Amino acid sequence: MNQKAISLGSSVVGIVTIVGVIFAGLQLWQSFEGGREQSQTQATLVSLQSQESYALETLVALQQNSSSQQAITDIKATIAALEYQISIIRSTLTPGFIAQIVTNEPTITFTSIPPTVTLTLAPPSTETPIPVQPTVYNRTLTILVDDTTQGYVNQAVGTSLDGTQPQFPAADLQGGDPTLDPAAEPDLGPVATILGNWLSFNPVVGNSNWGGPRDVPKTWASNYEIAVIYPIDGGVNGITDIKGNFGADNGIFVWVNGIYQFGALDTGPSVAYEYHDINLGNIPAGQNYIQILLEDHGLSGNFTIKITGRK
Numbered sequence: 635m636n637q638k639a640i641s642l643g644s645s646v647v648g649i650v651t652i653v654g655v656i657f658a659g660l661q662l663w664q665s666f667e668g669g670r671e672q673s674q675t676q677a678t679l680v681s682l683q684s685q686e687s688y689a690l691e692t693l694v695a696l697q698q699n700s701s702s703q704q705a706i707t708d709i710k711a712t713i714a715a716l717e718y719q720i721s722i723i724r725s726t727l728t729p730g731f732i733a734q735i736v737t738n739e740p741t742i743t744f745t746s747i748p749p750t751v752t753l754t755l756a757p758p759s760t761e762t763p764i765p766v767q768p769t770v771y772n773r774t775l776t777i778l779v780d781d782t783t784q785g786y787v788n789q790a791v792g793t794s795l796d797g798t799q800p801q802f803p804a805a806d807l808q809g810g811d812p813t814l815d816p817a818a819e820p821d822l823g824p825v826a827t828i829l830g831n832w833l834s835f836n837p838v839v840g841n842s843n844w845g846g847p848r849d850v851p852k853t854w855a856s857n858y859e860i861a862v863i864y865p866i867d868g869g870v871n872g873i874t875d876i877k878g879n880f881g882a883d884n885g886i887f888v889w890v891n892g893i894y895q896f897g898a899l900d901t902g903p904s905v906a907y908e909y910h911d912i913n914l915g916n917i918p919a920g921q922n923y924i925q926i927l928l929e930d931h932g933l934s935g936n937f938t939i940k941i942t943g944r945k
């Protein structure tokens with residue numbers, strides 16, 4: 635090989651070497667540019683996935699709140715568009731640059747339902763409503779009860795209450811022969827089962843100790859207490875200005891529709907009317923009841939009665 639040929643060969647090798655260096659540099663630049671584009675695309679993908687996640691949460695919220703169908707349709711269209719863009723971008727990424735998949739499952743937070751709170755019912759009122767009387771002019775004074783009036787009678791109390799309280803002195807005058815005028819409402823607890831619900835506003839005389847309607851005894855066994863219920867028809871207008879007139883040997887206790895109104899004890903015999911013009915109030919329209927407990931603590935027991943009112 636001559637010197638000229640050697641020189642040409644060296645020049646070709648030099649050119650090839652330079653071209654090779656330039657080509658390698660170009661490849662390196664393209665690789666760098668490609669990486670930068672991939673990074674930007676990945677960032678775009680992450681942003682789109684985030685938008686889609688938000689759109690999905692919005693869709694769930696709209697459905698839970700029963701929002702308009704149009705709003706739901708719009709958000710579904712937005713989600714579809716985002717998914718399309720995401721699929722396009724993911725197809726352009728080289729495997730090494732595929733971004734971590736952002737889960738599109740929306741997080742639904744459930745608010746726990748508090749346990750049912752059971753409210754305690756208020757106990758039924760023990761107060762008897764005050765009867766409201768219609769305004770009726772020229773009411774007629776009427777006898778509601780007298781010694782001929784029939785009622786329900788309970789003679790089973792006997793001497794069960796004797797000596798239990800001042801209203802029921804011991805039998806045969808052993809507790810004296812006191813005067814109590816007025817007498818407080820007695821405690822009938824010791825004979826509650828014997829009397830039943832006789833003092834209720836609407837007594838059910840289903841207890842076998844009660845009988846009637848029947849004539850009400852005006853005399854009875856010494857020392858015994860007896861209970862009486864007089865049914866009173868209040869008509870359509872009720873009855874006003876009810877007055878009681880009583881004579882008792884030895885004592886008497888009076889309730890109107892279960893509300894205690896009057897009581898007194900004195901020595902016998904009964905006199906018409908040792909207790910007179912006793913105000914017993916008014917009663918409403920419809921069925922009403924006057925309840926009376928008669929007391930004796932020695933010798934004979936008897937009573938007399940007249941109750942009037944204005945109908």
Ligand SMILES: [Ca+2]
Nearest residue numbers: 857858930931
């Ligand atoms: Ca007695």
Ligand SMILES: [Ca+2]
Nearest residue numbers: 883902932934
């Ligand atoms: Ca007596």
